[in-house]
Amino acid sequence: MPRGGLSMAVRRTNRLCTFRAMSTHHRRRLAERLALLLSPVALGTALFLQGCARIRPVSTETDLLVRREVLAEKHAETLRRQFGALYAGIRDEYEAKRAEGSTEPPTCDILIISGGGDYGAFGAGFLKGWGAVGNEGIPRPAFEVVSGVSTGALIAPFAYLGSDEDYDEVVELYSNPKDDWVRERGLLFFLPANESFAEVPGLEREVRTAFGEERIARIAAESARGRLLVVNTTDLDDGGSRPFELSHIAADAARTGDPSKFHDLLLASSGIPGAFPPREIESGLYVDGGVTSNILYGGDLKRNRGLRTLWGEIAPGLPPLRVRYFVILNNSLNATPQTTQRSWVAVIERSVELAVRASTLTALRHLLALAHIANLEGDTTAEVRIVAIPDDWRPPVPGVFKEETMRALEKLGEEMGRDPSSWRTELD
Known part of the structure; x- marks a missing residue:
């Protein structure tokens, strides 16, 4: 979830609660805006617009439960098919290297990129810096699976393709935020009929530009090799997390x-609920994947066992598959202590921040436990490496999507990416 995620809308409202702290000029401007908002014309317009709100057709609970089952079956079928192709490719590559004298085990490298909003600049920088690592550490691999949530979803396709040019482009994107990435709706931002507090014309433009015909065709070509690119979303109608195989969707788009x-x-995966517009896809309404899971790692134990069994079916007689998880957290692991004021705005903002952070730590501990179980059962071996923004790092300027902060994070990420000791294999 973007840094500040759900609380962005709360902070927007908080501007109406800081009147005394404003300069005379700003107080006058706010008073003029409030006077306009409270005028009969404005109120009449607000009521009219409220009545014109687009209403989605309402599905019955039974219909939604059927939809849930269909989507779950479709997702499981797609995963098994994609992993079947992926494992076949890993098997063939292993046998070819073994014939050349290699003693390396068959390996599946999985990259997991978390949410974090503008702090995604850290992850972009880290991935670029990692490319400079040689045999003194683990060189940046060509990942078999890449998953991303929220800002991580925007970075994931670049990492999936994995060329130096792709990594340079995502660094350029996160080092140069534009003013129109997020734009307030104006005086009537607060109307419940609005999809969101803000619009994202600049972000929409960046996505369309970055993922044009050529890059989507390249993603589709990698999908044909069995490699997986997955992003997480939150399905508001179903009430849970819904991952999408973006590599498969790229093939359809191509x-x-x-x-x-x-x-x-x-x-959708990067759409802060309430702040950014939701996205309607295949009759469902989707928002930020960080609402339900800030990292996407495949935490279904039964399904994981099924995928491990699949390796034995596809590669009988070969050594156990080595699975290496690399997790990039676009935030610090631990919260920064701070005095919280006794206002509902401050309490909600801090509470949401802590809830997202706690769920992320829980997910990381679950991933470490799954790896331990896999190693005990012996049909695969698993390694987990985690990197995060240091707890003592502080942004140089306040605010979100500030160029100075994002460039500082990108530089920090590059420095840590070049240092093999940045990885940690356990949590405190």
Whole structure:
């Protein structure tokens, strides 16, 4: 989830609660805006617009439960098919290298990129810096699986393709935020009929530009090799997390020439609820994947066992598959202590921040436990490496999507990426 995630809307409201702290000029401007808001014309317009709100057709609970089952079956079938192709590729590569004298075990490298909003600049920088690591550490691999949530979803396709040019481009994107990435709706931002407090014309433009026909075709080509690119979203209608196989969707987009679903899914996964517009896809309404899971790692133990069994079916007689998880957290592991004021705005903002952080730590501990179970059962071996922004790092300037902060994070990420000791294999 973007840094500040759900609380962005709360902070927007908080501007109306700081009147005394404003300069005379700003107090006058706010008073003028409030006077306009409270005028009969403005109130009449607000009521009219409220009545014109677009209402979605309401599905019955039974219909939604059927939809849930269909989507779950479709997702499981797609995963098994994609992992079957992936494992076959790993098997063939292993046998070819073994014939050349290599003693390395068959390996599946998985990259997991968390949410974090503008702090995604850290992850972009880290991935670029990692490319400089040689045999003194673990060189940056060509990942078999890449998953991303929220800002991590925007970074994930670049990491999936993995060329130096791709890594340079995502660094350039996160080092140069534009003013129109997020734009307030104006005086009537607060109307319940609005989809969100803000619009994201600049972010939509960046997504369309970055993921044009050529890059989507490259993603589709990698999908044909069995590699997986997955982003997490939150399905508001179903009430839970819904991962999408973006590599598979890129293949559809390349075939049909219509990239709109690919773009919408990236915007949905990074769509701060309430602050950014939700996205309607395949009759469902989707927002930020960080609402339900800030990292996407496949935490279903039964399904994981099934995938491990699948390796034995596809590669009988070969050594156990080595699975290496690399987790990039676009935030610090621990919260920064601070005095919280006794206002509902401050309490909600701090509470949401702590809730997201706590759920992320729980997910990381679960991933470490799953790796331990896999190693005990012996049909695969698993390694988990985690990197995060140091707890003592502080932004140089206040605010979100500030160029100075994002460039500082990108530089920090590059420095840590070049240092093999940045990885940690356990949590405190």
